[in-house]
Amino acid sequence: MLxxxxxxxxxxxxxxxxxxxxxxxxxxxxxxxxxxxxGFIFIGIMVVGLVLVFILSKTELSGLDxxxxxxxxxxxxxxxxxxxxxxxxxxxxxxxxxxxxKRAFSAQSQEQFESALNQLKNNFKYVSILMIVSLFTSxxxxxxxxxxxxxxxxx
Numbered sequence: 001m002l003x004x005x006x007x008x009x010x011x012x013x014x015x016x017x018x019x020x021x022x023x024x025x026x027x028x029x030x031x032x033x034x035x036x037x038x039g040f041i042f043i044g045i046m047v048v049g050l051v052l053v054f055i056l057s058k059t060e061l062s063g064l065d066x067x068x069x070x071x072x073x074x075x076x077x078x079x080x081x082x083x084x085x086x087x088x089x090x091x092x093x094x095x096x097x098x099x100x101x102k103r104a105f106s107a108q109s110q111e112q113f114e115s116a117l118n119q120l121k122n123n124f125k126y127v128s129i130l131m132i133v134s135l136f137t138s139x140x141x142x143x144x145x146x147x148x149x150x151x152x153x154x155x
Contacts, residue, residue: 017113025101032120033098039091043084050080086130093123 017025057073100116103109 022105026105029098029101032094036091036095036098039087039094043087043091046080046084046087050077050084053077053080089126090123093119093126097123 053073053076057069097116097119100112100119104112104116
């Protein structure tokens with residue numbers, strides 16, 4: 001009885017990756033590579049923006065007092081660095097998935113296949129945690145906004 005139950009549960013491990021499934025995985029690899037490249041382009045644009053902030057902080061903001069200038073430049077640089085940090089990992093995992101899934105099918109490597117799926121899993125986990133943190137931060141922000149509006153008699 002226990003043996004037959006184990007066979008039923010382990011039946012999923014006997015799945016076959018036929019040509020249609022292989023085509024789907026390779027098509028996903030093209031799209032994930034595209035998204036990864038777009039992510040890295042976005043990071044590059046943020047780096048250029050960071051350089052522009054440094055340049056503008058020396059010239060264009062000379063009319064501001066030093067405290068305001070320091071705060072403005074510091075906040076902008078901090079935001080850029082945080083955005084770059086947050087954006088790098090999902091782009092990297094998508095690129096790794098794309099490369100490893102292609103390698104897995106060309107070399108018929110189970111290890112590469114598992115590694116590719118692990119990269120995709122890590123991407124989904126990271127984005128899910130990021131979404132939960134964003135949702136929580138938004139709720140806290142709205143609560144503070146509501147409290148501030150009530151204290152100033154706007155509501």
